Amino acid sequence: MPVTAIKLINFRNIKQCELNTDAPEVFFVGENGQGKTNILESVYYLCYGTSFRTREDSILCKNDESFFSASASYFKSREDINEIAISWKNRVKNIRLNGKTITDRKDIIRNQPCIIFCHDDIGFVNGPPEKRRLFLDQTLSLYNPYYIDLLRKYKKILKTRNHLLRENNTALLDVYDEQFVELGMEIQKKREEITSLFEPFFKDKFSEIAKFKELVAIQYQSTWSGMNEKDEILNFIRNKRKYEILNGVSSSGPHRDKLLFLHRDSDFSQIGSTGQMRLISLILRIIQAEFYSRTTGRKPLLLLDDVLLELDREKRIRILENLPPYEQAFFTFLPNEDYVNYHKENTMVYEVKSGGFKKRG
């Protein structure tokens, strides 16, 4: 469902704008700090009801203003035009779909799928382990609401369990360990499944795009590796209880598992160049979109924010040729980038300056 128009008031550095975006590709070109990312953020915000850059809505409000609003029109079909609108006033957020207020954020996510390729994604490769777990959790959550619930339950149990460990409450620990292991095993299984599903796809894409002769493998490394039975794991964590009580934390489980990128059994984040790591992060987002489409039969909206900069020209072109099926894609570019070469027949180009937008051509 392509977004055909965007309206913003007091959103980040954008005082007011009404943009026609009825094209399969829309480019936003401008110098640093002019508002390119802000427009992508507004689209993401309209797809998810939250930003990818901040958790606080107040940050999205233009300086010295007390309210902001964002809305977008998009086609379900050429006959059926829909509108999503979010307003924020007196610190209260209101989300409306075709004029009707939405109270559960799940309804807005289902409405318009969207995948953001952003600068921080390089952390999927060289960031802390939680960034890599986040990638798996995001991918699974996108098309599996059950997984979202599972994760929430696990996090709640984990918090309680850590509390019990610090209080040395062995009686209650015996009870909680059961649920902890059950939920943990389910999460690990889902994560392992998806990792092995996308591994061959990843290998192909990486060697095709990076032209790197040797294979880079993905491995899910579970802290309960080699144990398939609940009782085995329960034994394992009970043997660790003394240590866990001393440290006050649960030392194993999916919250400690690792996703590894391996080259000849070495951690690729120690070996790869910045460009190679950027490439991996891009391929991971492509995988996220591909798996979403395969499972749901729907094509997402893609947002690509400043993520081609570290690549040489050939790799930029190969990435653009290898993008997943999309309904529409928004890109940001610096004026000195050769974005003109990536133009297609219907590409729409906006110049961005001080929060203002000027259509080119």
Added chain:
Amino acid sequence: MPVTAIKLINFRNIKQCELNTDAPEVFFVGENGQGKTNILESVYYLCYGTSFRTREDSILCKNDESFFSASASYFKSREDINEIAISWKNRVKNIRLNGKTITDRKDIIRNQPCIIFCHDDIGFVNGPPEKRRLFLDQTLSLYNPYYIDLLRKYKKILKTRNHLLRENNTALLDVYDEQFVELGMEIQKKREEITSLFEPFFKDKFSEIAKFKELVAIQYQSTWSGMNEKDEILNFIRNKRKYEILNGVSSSGPHRDKLLFLHRDSDFSQIGSTGQMRLISLILRIIQAEFYSRTTGRKPLLLLDDVLLELDREKRIRILENLPPYEQAFFTFLPNEDYVNYHKENTMVYEVKSGGFKKRG
């Protein structure tokens, strides 16, 4: 002291090379993953005895090889040529300065000061708090060996204190708290001093280079803020003891302090664009080099690895004009960058491909 020649064997993807680098600026140009960063890493390694990308020397060794070596010649004066060499064989590292083995790494650091501007530096702005503390600690350590010792002692005490908290050993805690607060206060004082010293410099540079109309301020936020007396802080942490014992961690002290970049009292990492954050990280490195030079009277060697990419053309030029005084600077570029515009009369350019180097012109 300019590095005039570099010799490498089995270093990362470089099988063997001998490079003449007798120029004030040396550019390394190549596509992703060819070895540009590796050559910068070898220079850093020869300045510090460790890499900026990995702690493990084995990672630096070319695939399937069991040893590597790196050496560099540099001038103290035109009459006095020196050589630093590091070899790694059978997992043992040997560092030699003019043929004499060095056992204390401090001696090599003093020998050839060097500042690396690397891709990860953006974490100084948008990374976790420890990345920002690291910036302060690095800046102070560069010219103050006493600060290195201070930090080491504090970390040791902190570790012991956390252990005592988990064991609920209140008798020993009473003793350790004294040293913990004394060392902590010293670190905080040094960090606060340097922050207020470089703040005006930072503000000037940022508004000059970013052409951002509004000020971005730096603030050191101490967890013991407003308390100037040792006894006050001791009281403060004793009041927290119950909570700390329950959580098993020291909840205040310099290991929890924050360095903030503020724009109108909001966290700039939530507002700034990628380009603006890159700019701040570059200015922080410039400050690091400036302060080193002012205190020691010596100019460092600069290594700039892929850090101009996110900037528009005007800001790239302004950064290059605002570099700190340097003895020599090494840069990496992608072939599609307009590096020819940054050329000076004596600039040396190497093309990098599959770990090989070809001098241009």
